[in-house]
Amino acid sequence: MRAIITNEDVGTTIDFRSAGIYQAQHPWPKATVVSAGRGLVFVRNAKPGEPKSYGTLFIEVYPPGAAFIRGEGVSAEECENAAWAKYQLALHCTDGSGTHDWEPRDYHNGAGFCSRCKTFGSKVFTGEQLGQFCKTCQIGTTYHWDTDANGNLEYLCEEHVPPRPERTLSELLSELFDDDADASPAAPAHSLDTTTKEA
Numbered sequence: 001m002r003a004i005i006t007n008e009d010v011g012t013t014i015d016f017r018s019a020g021i022y023q024a025q026h027p028w029p030k031a032t033v034v035s036a037g038r039g040l041v042f043v044r045n046a047k048p049g050e051p052k053s054y055g056t057l058f059i060e061v062y063p064p065g066a067a068f069i070r071g072e073g074v075s076a077e078e079c080e081n082a083a084w085a086k087y088q089l090a091l092h093c094t095d096g097s098g099t100h101d102w103e104p105r106d107y108h109n110g111a112g113f114c115s116r117c118k119t120f121g122s123k124v125f126t127g128e129q130l131g132q133f134c135k136t137c138q139i140g141t142t143y144h145w146d147t148d149a150n151g152n153l154e155y156l157c158e159e160h161v162p163p164r165p166e167r168t169l170s171e172l173l174s175e176l177f178d179d180d181a182d183a184s185p186a187a188p189a190h191s192l193d194t195t196t197k198e199a
């Protein structure tokens with residue numbers, strides 16, 4: 001396995017950060033990229049009375065043959081077992097053909113979920129496939145979308161998204177050399193990762 005940030009070979013060691021070091025129990029392929037820790041999950045479309053967020057241990061893996069797999073649980077082992085079960089589903093879903101049955105659900109950025117094994121993949125749809133065309137030049141795009149005054153979605157390609165205001169060099173430098181900046185590499189060990197997931 002490789003750590004997601006450093007890309008360094010970590011063998012079977014998974015660093016759950018504030019929750020400690022854990023040895024993987026399942027035979028993940030060597031090329032698997034992994035990230036783990038404790039995170040806060042925002043629940044989209046939470047039903048009334050249900051919490052809109054919760055904290056959990058998680059593991060995220062990018063094994064060969066599957067795009068992105070996340071497992072959650074109360075222990076590191078539970079996280080790994082959940083991810084491994086999804087991985088096995090994904091492997092058997094494709095029948096070795098490498099083809100999932102992608103559906104975009106409500107994503108506009110080209111990502112999708114497999115209807116059979118629920119694997120998540122980024123960049124599995126083009127703008128054309130999604131029927132999203134730049135309102136300026138009409139090319140298919142997954143780059144930018146917004147809601148117009150009538151509540152309809154409109155799309156812009158990378159070239160036609162209005163540029164954000166440029167920061168001046170002095171603003172940039174003051175950000176880089178902010179007095180607080182030298183404290184930032186040692187972020188608190190209990191800092192939360194922020195991810196979202198389907199309700």
Ligand SMILES: [Zn+2]
Binds near residue numbers: 090094114117
């Ligand atoms: Zn699938």
Ligand SMILES: [Zn+2]
Binds near residue numbers: 134136137157159
């Ligand atoms: Zn355009």
